[in-house]
Amino acid sequence: MRVNVNVTRMAALMLSIAAFVMVISDATAQSVPPNVARRQHDMKAMADAAKSINAMFKGTSPYDSKLFKAAAETIRSQSGTALSTLFEGSVTAAGSKASSNIEIERQEFDKLALDLGAYAAALSGAADRNPDTLGPGMRMHSGDAVIGGGPLAKRVDATRDATSMAAEHAFHLMLQTCTSCHAKFRVESK
Numbered sequence: 001m002r003v004n005v006n007v008t009r010m011a012a013l014m015l016s017i018a019a020f021v022m023v024i025s026d027a028t029a030q031s032v033p034p035n036v037a038r039r040q041h042d043m044k045a046m047a048d049a050a051k052s053i054n055a056m057f058k059g060t061s062p063y064d065s066k067l068f069k070a071a072a073e074t075i076r077s078q079s080g081t082a083l084s085t086l087f088e089g090s091v092t093a094a095g096s097k098a099s100s101n102i103e104i105e106r107q108e109f110d111k112l113a114l115d116l117g118a119y120a121a122a123l124s125g126a127a128d129r130n131p132d133t134l135g136p137g138m139r140m141h142s143g144d145a146v147i148g149g150g151p152l153a154k155r156v157d158a159t160r161d162a163t164s165m166a167a168e169h170a171f172h173l174m175l176q177t178c179t180s181c182h183a184k185f186r187v188e189s190k
Contacts, residue, residue: 032095039086039096042078049074050175053123056134057168063134069127072120075174080117084110099187112181118162119174126167138167 049071055061091098102109
């Protein structure tokens with residue numbers, strides 16, 4: 001009988017903690033403006049989509065052209081002007097990690113958003129061209145690493161060049177675009 005009392009007390013304590021966490025989470029969610037919540041939702045969806053594509057390139061998840069395309073389309077549809085629109089006006093707000101640099105360097109931010117969309121569109125097209133296998137045509141080739149990345153690399157115009165490169169290379173440049181944007185336009189929590 002003693003064990004049941006302890007289990008009951010533990011269950012009651014866990015339920016109390018869960019209820020407290022839910023109240024705190026709800027209060028926090030309510031303090032985030034709708035446009036910030038939308039940005040966070042879309043960024044999470046894009047991150048999840050990129051993880052799905054990455055798993056297929058790494059071989060930790062089997063290649064499925066429909067899932068690959070759906071993930072690429074998630075990123076494509078939420079980048080470009082759709083992404084830029086979410087950051088119009090004053091971008092700093094409660095719960096946001098957006099830097100005021102977006103307002104100051106709007107053209108660069110918008111270009112990164114368009115580049116992200118161009119790389120995602122290239123990935124979507126690659127899925128259409130490769131319905132059965134993530135084969136050599138989708139993989140990076142020797143010399144690809146010096147195009148688009150690093151200080152000595154040849155710069156790429158994503159809107160013009162993304163469809164002519166291997167999907168894996170477009171994927172790496174897409175991730176580099178995300179990293180560049182976050183480094184410049186995202187405030188890290190302390």
